[in-house]
Amino acid sequence: MSADSPHLGILGGGQLAQMLALAALPLGVRVTVLEPDAQAPARLCATHLHAPYTDAAGLDALAACDAVTLEFENVPVEALTALEGRVPVRPGRGLLERSKHRAREKEALRAAGAQTAPFMVIETGTDLDGALERVGGQGILKTSELGYDGKGQARVSDTAGLRVAWDELGRVPCVLEGLVQFRREVSLAVARGPDGALAFGPLTQNVHRDGILRTSLFLEGDPHEAQAREIAGRVAQAWALEGLMTLEFFQLPGGELLVNEVAPRVHNSGHLTQDGGGVSQFEAQVRAVLGLPLADWRPLHPCAMVNIIGIEGPDGQNLGPDWAGIDALPGTRLHLYHKAWRAGRKLGHVNLVAADEATLRERLAILEEFIP
Amino acid sequence: MSADSPHLGILGGGQLAQMLALAALPLGVRVTVLEPDAQAPARLCATHLHAPYTDAAGLDALAACDAVTLEFENVPVEALTALEGRVPVRPGRGLLERSKHRAREKEALRAAGAQTAPFMVIETGTDLDGALERVGGQGILKTSELGYDGKGQARVSDTAGLRVAWDELGRVPCVLEGLVQFRREVSLAVARGPDGALAFGPLTQNVHRDGILRTSLFLEGDPHEAQAREIAGRVAQAWALEGLMTLEFFQLPGGELLVNEVAPRVHNSGHLTQDGGGVSQFEAQVRAVLGLPLADWRPLHPCAMVNIIGIEGPDGQNLGPDWAGIDALPGTRLHLYHKAWRAGRKLGHVNLVAADEATLRERLAILEEFIP
Numbered sequence: 001m002s003a004d005s006p007h008l009g010i011l012g013g014g015q016l017a018q019m020l021a022l023a024a025l026p027l028g029v030r031v032t033v034l035e036p037d038a039q040a041p042a043r044l045c046a047t048h049l050h051a052p053y054t055d056a057a058g059l060d061a062l063a064a065c066d067a068v069t070l071e072f073e074n075v076p077v078e079a080l081t082a083l084e085g086r087v088p089v090r091p092g093r094g095l096l097e098r099s100k101h102r103a104r105e106k107e108a109l110r111a112a113g114a115q116t117a118p119f120m121v122i123e124t125g126t127d128l129d130g131a132l133e134r135v136g137g138q139g140i141l142k143t144s145e146l147g148y149d150g151k152g153q154a155r156v157s158d159t160a161g162l163r164v165a166w167d168e169l170g171r172v173p174c175v176l177e178g179l180v181q182f183r184r185e186v187s188l189a190v191a192r193g194p195d196g197a198l199a200f201g202p203l204t205q206n207v208h209r210d211g212i213l214r215t216s217l218f219l220e221g222d223p224h225e226a227q228a229r230e231i232a233g234r235v236a237q238a239w240a241l242e243g244l245m246t247l248e249f250f251q252l253p254g255g256e257l258l259v260n261e262v263a264p265r266v267h268n269s270g271h272l273t274q275d276g277g278g279v280s281q282f283e284a285q286v287r288a289v290l291g292l293p294l295a296d297w298r299p300l301h302p303c304a305m306v307n308i309i310g311i312e313g314p315d316g317q318n319l320g321p322d323w324a325g326i327d328a329l330p331g332t333r334l335h336l337y338h339k340a341w342r343a344g345r346k347l348g349h350v351n352l353v354a355a356d357e358a359t360l361r362e363r364l365a366i367l368e369e370f371i372p
Numbered sequence: 373m374s375a376d377s378p379h380l381g382i383l384g385g386g387q388l389a390q391m392l393a394l395a396a397l398p399l400g401v402r403v404t405v406l407e408p409d410a411q412a413p414a415r416l417c418a419t420h421l422h423a424p425y426t427d428a429a430g431l432d433a434l435a436a437c438d439a440v441t442l443e444f445e446n447v448p449v450e451a452l453t454a455l456e457g458r459v460p461v462r463p464g465r466g467l468l469e470r471s472k473h474r475a476r477e478k479e480a481l482r483a484a485g486a487q488t489a490p491f492m493v494i495e496t497g498t499d500l501d502g503a504l505e506r507v508g509g510q511g512i513l514k515t516s517e518l519g520y521d522g523k524g525q526a527r528v529s530d531t532a533g534l535r536v537a538w539d540e541l542g543r544v545p546c547v548l549e550g551l552v553q554f555r556r557e558v559s560l561a562v563a564r565g566p567d568g569a570l571a572f573g574p575l576t577q578n579v580h581r582d583g584i585l586r587t588s589l590f591l592e593g594d595p596h597e598a599q600a601r602e603i604a605g606r607v608a609q610a611w612a613l614e615g616l617m618t619l620e621f622f623q624l625p626g627g628e629l630l631v632n633e634v635a636p637r638v639h640n641s642g643h644l645t646q647d648g649g650g651v652s653q654f655e656a657q658v659r660a661v662l663g664l665p666l667a668d669w670r671p672l673h674p675c676a677m678v679n680i681i682g683i684e685g686p687d688g689q690n691l692g693p694d695w696a697g698i699d700a701l702p703g704t705r706l707h708l709y710h711k712a713w714r715a716g717r718k719l720g721h722v723n724l725v726a727a728d729e730a731t732l733r734e735r736l737a738i739l740e741e742f743i744p
Binding site: 021022026030044276293295324333353 | 651667702725727
């Protein structure tokens, strides 16, 4: 950190960019986002270049920043090309292209020595033959690109079903992942500075609902954190990460961690770091991208997060949370994104803190009742 | 809290407004500030009405908000008059006029049953006769209005010196306060909603240097917190506070608390609430002003704050902090205001957290070495 005012550019202006900007300002960092949506959440706390991601003037403005990062991996390649050689983009193009393509990502994870579920790359109809058997007889077919929050995927348990699923996904390149019987889903983020220094976030336990993250939980002293750090650190070094990335894992009944997905950025499962008394994942990404000093970021006490997702009631009405209940429950911290309501949309999250695990679990059970 | 997007107006756009806006956004609250300085810190995270406080169009825009608050008490009375009856201004005009006038404030504190140091109101030359004896023989002469951070005051120990001091202060209305031998300075904030509900911040211990706050410290279980809460609650009720105000106290050797000053807003001594794992004073003010549910806001673990003030070195250069040292010290949280450097100016602060008091004190001793 210096007394100068570094300037961070962000491709994208959604809630992750909003929270990156909110974390950057107190560090003395100015933020500019390039984002085509006039109502994007980050407009409220950053200079908003209201233009397509490929807009030449917008990219020129980002190129004048000290460094550029992103809040989503599906940045058009033209944007990255236009910035190349003019400003450090962190993470860099190679890592981004890998992490937005499931097949390449899994191959690169294995090359780095991390384990994944069994998978088969499906590019042509003949790739379907025998694929399901080779991944263990049951699987999930996922498009290689552009899938998120459970979109672009289908569960299959026989070859006929696999063929139907591939047709329905439009016969685009896919990955067939073997279905893993896991004990729990956990995640952990790693940051790596341009100097190669590594730092880690906490291990969180995650529960999904309908393919979207519902709850994350941080408890002190998780016995599998060391294993997750070891894997994340190895991948970050092998991929020459500059910035922050989050690894989602399946933990097998024997304790072993398989990498499920990698996001080259802050992640919904790390939002609880905003209120745990430690540095947040957003500050960690800002620091890593700008080459500021890094240290492990972890909560000082147990904490959790529950997502607020737009839920449509039986009569089409917005089934919102019980706001009064949330406000009255000790330890809740509200984070709303200033987005218009839409069914299935992430509208905000509630972080929850407590001095000890038992109190946190009691409060979390109540909080989950308040959020449909 | 509701799913609607409340709109908060703020008179002033300095660092307090900036931090109010940073706390308001995650609550789903939009913020507009009226502030004549083009480079004001709050411009980075709020809609900035760049105009004088008495600008008609600017005041119209504030009048369209759900409520208006302020970050400093010396708001021109014309601005308050223009808003009257159009939008709730919290705290209200009566309380503001009292808290920007030392004599009226002290009289109103006593009327509410709070104790203050002995004082004499000095409005004419004849008020000086015998005044020093009546406050105990030594005192501090302070202008009734517009003094802050040690400006507009002089220490006096005889009547000749008192006359000189009054001349130097321009013979404006003053208060002569008796010098109090105190054991420590502490402060505590109280918030009161429009419904009369009260909530309190933590008791902090404060150390000043050259009339400006240098360090604040929060430790769990301070035996004098109950007394401070009782006084603050009594004054808030008597003054019909709507919003948040901070009381600064002198603690006498016997333990008794005298009220030194009242700020009708968040206060530098409460900045440590940003990183203690609890709700911050900024969120508390936003909630109180908008009539959102309130609860006591207090850190979950020991924490402290050290101000970063512009210090001019012997050759006129900027003696900045040791940024690398601050970054390397565990538990530091940086808050920079994006203000140009000037000697004597508050440029930012560093909050410090630790899991226990002993660790906090060790780290604080090191941190103080890093900040000149």
